[in-house]
Amino acid sequence: MDPRLGHKTLTQFFNTADFAPQPLGTVGNTQRNSMFGPHFRDVDLSLFKNFPVTERATAQFRIESFNISNTPNFFIANNNSANQQFGNAAFGTISATDPNYNPRQYQFVLKLLF
Secondary structure: OOOEOOOOOOOOOEOHHHOOOOOOOOOOOOOOOOOOOOOOOOOOEEEEEEEEOOOOOEEEEEEEEEOOOOOOOEEOOOOOOHHHOOOOOOOOOOOEEOOOOOOOEEEEEEEEEO
């Protein structure tokens, strides 16, 4: 059986019914890395404009946006949390955003090139 779902939600990221406890002392048949967590999406955008100041110097104005779509990235914890423990009601759910997630940020820069 394939535990991957076509339509994933935060409350059911994979089909938990496809998993069963193994008898004590036996090895299961699920392959390693057969499933992956949520995708990480991050789109950055930069706009640059150069303004000549003198023959040898140029001023550059930049507008930079990090995570321009402000898309949250969800996360399945790696540290014995309830959503990893088989038999727990939270097994197969996503309950947190990625700790590396940064909300949308804008940055304005004026740079002198010579």
